Amino acid sequence: SQQGEEDPQALSIQEGENATMNCSYKTSINNLQWYRQNSGRGLVHLILIRSNEREKHSGRLRVTLDTSKKSSSLLITASRAADTASYFCATDAYFGNEKLTFGTGTRLTIIP
Amino acid sequence: DAMVIQNPRYQVTQFGKPVTLSCSQTLNHNVMYWYQQKSSQAPKLLFHYYDKDFNNEADTPDNFQSRRPNTSFCFLDIRSPGLGDAAMYLCATSRDSGTGVGNQPQHFGDGTRLSIL
Numbered sequence: 001s002q003q004g005e006e007d008p009q010a011l012s013i014q015e016g017e018n019a020t021m022n023c024s025y026k027t028s029i030n031n032l033q034w035y036r037q038n039s040g041r042g043l044v045h046l047i048l049i050r051s052n053e054r055e056k057h058s059g060r061l062r063v064t065l066d067t068s069k070k071s072s073s074l075l076i077t078a079s080r081a082a083d084t085a086s087y088f089c090a091t092d093a094y095f096g097n098e099k100l101t102f103g104t105g106t107r108l109t110i111i112p
Numbered sequence: 113d114a115m116v117i118q119n120p121r122y123q124v125t126q127f128g129k130p131v132t133l134s135c136s137q138t139l140n141h142n143v144m145y146w147y148q149q150k151s152s153q154a155p156k157l158l159f160h161y162y163d164k165d166f167n168n169e170a171d172t173p174d175n176f177q178s179r180r181p182n183t184s185f186c187f188l189d190i191r192s193p194g195l196g197d198a199a200m201y202l203c204a205t206s207r208d209s210g211t212g213v214g215n216q217p218q219h220f221g222d223g224t225r226l227s228i229l
Binding site: 029030031033035040041042043044045048050088090091092093099100101102103104105107 | 116118145152153154155157160167202204214215216217218219220221222223225
């Protein structure tokens with residue numbers, strides 16, 4: 001299965017600190033995406049990084065991708081209480097990319 | 113605003129009683145997905161429509177079926193819900209312009225939480 005694994009499963013930090021979560025996957029990909037899910041809500045797309053990219057920024061978010069290690073990281077800088085959510089990585093398959101496979105998720109709690 | 117809307121947000125049904133969940137989109141996306149998500153787990157793809165073409169995941173139970181009468185609407189039918197089918201059901205859409213959907217974001221509705229009595 002392509003399903004990614006995220007690490008850590010849960011993370012609690014103080015407001016203002018940086019949060020880093022990691023995603024590992026098993027097979028070659030074309031693209032990797034990160035999503036946020038607030039409790040009881042749907043997923044919201046955050047950022048997409050292509051397999052030929054190594055780093056991407058969007059506001060307070062920084063994503064890195066290491067295809068040789070089949071891993072990605074999401075860094076949220078200067079965290080806010082509103083960042084409390086679950087974060088999922090999702091990958092497409094190198095061949096046949098009509099769908100995404102989601103990782104197991106990291107539950108992030110920001111302590112005010 | 114263009115969006116994905118799921119109705120109802122909460123659905124309670126009895127064990128074995130058929131239930132239908134609905135999803136509509138104003139994004140005019142050609143691909144629609146249904147996911148099942150259980151507590152603290154990743155969304156699990158049940159099936160997706162690429163235009164009118166239906167694609168079932170190998171491990172989706174026969175109990176689950178779907179209909180897409182037009183671009184805007186998609187339905188999830190659970191013929192005989194069991195206790196194990198209690199979950200959040202998420203609908204999502206994406207657009208494929210011919211280069212694959214992996215390079216496009218998926219847009220999710222807020223889900224329907226299904227409870228089985």
